[in-house]
Amino acid sequence: MEKTKVAIIGLGTVGSGVARILLDHGDRTGRHAGRTLWLEKAVVRDLAKARDCDLPAGVLTDNVDDVINDPEITLVAQLVGGLEPARTIMLRLLEAGKDIVTANKALLAEHGPELFDRARELGRSIAFEAAVAGGIPIITNISQCLSANQITSLHGILNGTSNYILCKMHEEGGGDYAAAVADAQRLGYAEADPTMDVDGSDAAQKLAILAHLAFGARLNWRDIPRVGIDKVDPVDIQYAKQMGYHVRLLAIADLKDRGLDCEVTPALVKAGSPLGEVNGPFNAVLVKGDAVGPLFFHGQGAGQMPTASAVAADLIDSAAGRTAITFRTLELWSDAVKGVDQADFADSTGRRYVRLMVDDHPGVLAGVTKAFGDEGISIASVLQKEPLAGEDVVPLVVMTHAASEAAIDKACATIAAMKSCRSEPVKMWVRD
């Protein structure tokens, strides 16, 4: 069987997992690629560091030039995180004539256009299944399996850390945020600094990549409106639970006549619905296509072997020759593809959960409902809770029928200005 010589750059958690698949399951990868995937080099920063995979002699190196200057290495799993030196390494690898597989979503969200352009110019390919949703093959499914569809909507739970924390708070009927974060850190689901996960940045980067694939949208991930779970009050998780909903951090891209509605935000999702039943540190994506209808994927969005599974599948596809075809036809971030623009966020419509803290006085409810009515917002239900112990403010939960973001914002501003309103109104989408 012919050989494809492969290098791995970055032998962290995922890189070690990929090395193990290549070394331990050469029969499997070879059969599917139609050629042997031969691990020739693994580049690390520190040769002395202990690793959880045994490499054959001569494979380990701390010099990336050992890969770049070896013309027999034609395929590289580039698993260095962050923007630099990852970007420079990618460009040098492409210029040296190598096809690349990467899991670095931040790099693609930031420098995708430059990297994909350069790969095209040089007749090379970049595969990135592992960059979004870890073990869920959502990239291949969107770019290949659903290629006969116009995708009309994409709703994802793309950050397992946030999902774990929200589930933990839900289980406890509105548990403490800091305690849930600490718990996620203890279990290895959250980093020491979880900012990018909990503030929605990680999900926004992934959504930017998926929205480009699914809709041709050229989004800077920073332009995607985002609210993180660090802004969620446990009391809202408690009320959502009482009404049969889970709060989930959704990454949303909906194709409308006026453009693409794009957002990362905590939302109420009905219990028993596919996205509502995604529990723990899992990822999920609900895609709708004009031919296929709704299609739902659920799996592990992170972790060593699920991510390595995606990287190894890309290596196999690249060695077999499928990636070159897909990469050429997809025309990622090329000027040849006419995409869709981001729609004005203010015009987004949908049902809303609005929670107010108001004085327990006669006439307050009438004032609140009038504020919604004045903006043409129809109220589906109102839930007035008992006053919190020892306080004279009462929580008031309003579930609206479909209304625009702008109308909801105006109604909330009117209510916030009322003397009887004791804190900023909280609003979230409601999805069934």
Place this chain on the structure above:
Amino acid sequence: MEKTKVAIIGLGTVGSGVARILLDHGDRTGRHAGRTLWLEKAVVRDLAKARDCDLPAGVLTDNVDDVINDPEITLVAQLVGGLEPARTIMLRLLEAGKDIVTANKALLAEHGPELFDRARELGRSIAFEAAVAGGIPIITNISQCLSANQITSLHGILNGTSNYILCKMHEEGGGDYAAAVADAQRLGYAEADPTMDVDGSDAAQKLAILAHLAFGARLNWRDIPRVGIDKVDPVDIQYAKQMGYHVRLLAIADLKDRGLDCEVTPALVKAGSPLGEVNGPFNAVLVKGDAVGPLFFHGQGAGQMPTASAVAADLIDSAAGRTAITFRTLELWSDAVKGVDQADFADSTGRRYVRLMVDDHPGVLAGVTKAFGDEGISIASVLQKEPLAGEDVVPLVVMTHAASEAAIDKACATIAAMKSCRSEPVKMWVRD
């Protein structure tokens, strides 16, 4: 852009859907294939019949030789159902040098080895995404996206008709089977003769195909043990519901040291679990891989456009050149692939639901629990219901811990022989 000339054979529901995608969305299919997919011919039995798609002049024909003898047509969607003349047409198309896309699972389950062998000999390819689970791209996911994994388990809801009927009966707390079938027929979810759907044959054919892809197993679908939903008593759906379970027709393939456990059978699936929440005429597949872990797919398993979506994706993959690579490396049903054998069904183990109808006399429960104990079966819970109105028999539901099929069968035989046992014990798997 270069053209691939395509023919469709069989312009029924799915064929018309495929024609509509090719005719209405040529830009989309062309962009993804890297070449125009040009509908050159559509072969039908009756030229006069009304159809739900408008074809350009000269496309429609009732002579399959118009396709076979046209060397410019290189790709054919073969959508004629049944075994003959579908098999002969497939062989003639292959011999005429055409790549084939088909949705005919019965044909592949029956004549797959012959057809795939012939395609390989002739250097052609057969793609069949639409043959299993309709719009869910499970074939591509198993054969391409999960290629770095050893798949260890595959549990599917592969027959939407059965699932609709079971859900309908569940909703009504154990509703009437015949009424649910009539309802499914009225809504177009069941054929006039639903035998192949409700007796598990359809699911067994699909499972045979998936088990070959996932495990290399060479199964005759008739050798897969199967129980249909036509054997399910509404009372068991009612009891399952009371205990927090749904009854689902599962197609199961579990890789064990002793071989592949394969079965199509109604089973109790926990509410809130992915397979437990598959409602209505949907399909779903839960795959476990040794690297990726559990991966869950949910979508429309039938219907015009979902199935056409899968056929059209195969046409795009074939025209783009990906299918040729995948088909070559998969070596479907070839002697080159060492697969796994079907395990002895008697050794299958798992938790069981057993429902008995027994006399309402002292000592009966003791006799029943002794029968389980004598076979080393540990009982998880016992639920004795009130006697049915006007009768002196009581339903007794036993939930066991994991036990082998053989042990359960022996215990059930012992109980059935007891004077106090008034009907054949009913047993189903319990899956969480």
